[in-house]
Amino acid sequence: MQAPRGSILAEPGWYISAQQPEETAAEEWSPLLSNELHGQGSPGVSFGFSVFNLMNAIMGSGILGLAYVMANTGILGFSFLLLLVAFLASYSVHLLLSMCIQTAVTSYEDLGLFAFGLPGKVVVAGTIIIQNIGAMSSYLLIIKTELPAAISELLPGDYSGSWYLDGQTLLIIICVGIVLPLALLPKIGFLGYTSSLSFFFMVFFALVVIVKKWSLPCPLTLNYIEKFFQISNATDDCKPKLFHFSKESVYAIPTMAFSFLCHTSILPIYCELQSPSKTRMQNVTNTAVALSFLIYFISALFGYLTFYDKVESELLHSYSKYLPQDVVVMTVKLCILFAVLLTVPLIHFPARKALMMILFSNFPFSWIRHSLTTLALNIIIVLLAIYVPDIRNVFGIVGATTSACLIFVFPGLFYLKLSREDFLSWKKLGAFILLITGIFVGNFSLALIIFDWSHK
Structure with a gap:
């Protein structure tokens, strides 16, 4: 590969900007320390707030669909798949950070430009826009x-017909009053406080799921007008399955991929990290992924052990059905809705950045363009949230296509393209496995989902 103009070859087989100091060849040097990125006198975002921001990018409405996934894969099957996806997500971040450090590139889109020129940049930016719009619309669909x-x-009392019980009206008010102002903030680090609040809401949700395991009998019953109607007399319905496969299992990997996708927020968070280095950002990533995995697994396990095969594709629907007047459940609903809501502004940042890189890459920063782009994205996701009928459709399609590309395909492909290491090196073999995994998972899952839809 011919070196780009104004670049020199770095060890071991990378191109870095000739304008950077000699220590850029070292793995721990970060081009993100420049005043342009951190701002004059800005200390950067702390390790803790960076973890909270990344966890907020990882965790959202995906947590509500994982109990349903466990019901269709079994406890051991689910555990293996979730651990595998979490490991691959963390490893792909490792490859992204390695490429960014060695090439002095500070955005996912520029990695595409560095690897495949302008078409690569446009493809990456377009994928980020589509994925983040799908994610934000699914979060607003929950709201x-x-x-x-x-x-x-x-x-x-009965207030049916009131404006504050109309989902579309509430959605518009929330987007105008909360999402839009937070999304207009100039730096992603400003959302550290709201991200920490979102994290504690997710922990509270997991704790309630654990406690409510012992509040419902098995077989499940519905309480209508002081009479109990048993849903099933089969005691087998109360036995957890270690492995299980059904036609709904095709949503497992896409939903998990969707639930661990944070790669579009990695580099914006890295750019504002205090004392940024590859090791420090990798520790942020590993901590966020591990905590997210723990909360995901606990919520899915106890949600499944509460409802077994009766668990619905959106866990809150199950609690609404069997515990309609429970005060704790009503409280946790509001908490999880608020946590999901606070994720939307965080996802706005990489989506807006990608859109502006396509449309206004040669223009200086403008508050007018910044505001209009944010407003346009807000309008798009509100319209999608109003017209998408089933959250599972969003999880399946987005997870099978764009999420698979951003987590698996692009990091592996870019590393294979940019690195001059021997192909049998561990990192290149890992990148190749990541690439093949992404292609297989994306295409196989998408084909099965389309097949499932065609037979409904």
Whole structure:
């Protein structure tokens, strides 16, 4: 590969900017220490807030679908797949950080430019835009469907028909009053406080799922007008399955990939990290992925052990069905809705950045362009949230396509393209496995999902 103009070859087989100091060849040097990126006198974002921001990017509405995935894969099958996806997500971040350090590139889009020229940059930016729009719309879909129900449960009388029980009206008000102002902030680090609040809401949700395991009988019953109607007499319905496969299992890997995708936020968070280095950012990533894995697994396990095969594709629906007037459940609903809501502004940052890199890459920063782009993205995700009928559709399609590309395909492909290490080196073999895994998972999952839809 011919070196780009103004670049020199770095050890072991990378190109770095000739304008950077000699220590750029060292693995721990970070081009993100420049005043342009951190700002004059800015100390950067602390390790803890960076972890919270990354966890907020990882965790969102995906946590509500994992109990359903466990019901269709079994406890051991789910555990293996979730651990595998978490490891691959962390490893792909490792490859991204290695490439960014060695090439002095500070964005996912520029890695595409460095590897495959302008087409590579456009493809990466387009994938980021599509994936983040899909993610944000799915989060807002949760708000639209669950918030009116949560509010109505808190009200003593019948207020049906009121504007504050209309999901579309509430969605528009929330996006204008909360999402848009937070998304307009100039730096992603400013969301550290809201991200920490979102994290504690997720922990509270996991704790409630654990406690409510012992609040419902098995077989499950519905309580209508002081009479109990047993849903099933089969005691086998109360036995957890270690391995299970059904037609719904095709959503397992896409949903997990969607649930661990944080790669579009990695480099924006890295750019604002205090004392940035590859090791420090990798520690941020490993900590965030490990904590997210723990909360995901606990929520899925106890959600599944509560409802077994009766668990619905969105866990909150199950609690609404069997514990409609439970105060703790009503409280945790509001908490999880608020946590999901606070994730949306964080996802706005990489989506807006990718869109502006395509449309206005040669223009200086402008608050007008910044605001109009943010507003346009807000309008798009609100419209999608209003018209997408089933959250599982978002998980399946987005997870099988864009999420697979951003987690598996692009990091592996770019590393194979940019690195001059021997192909039998561990990193290149890992990158190749990551690439093949992404291609297989994406295409296989998408084909099965389309097949499933065609037979409904």
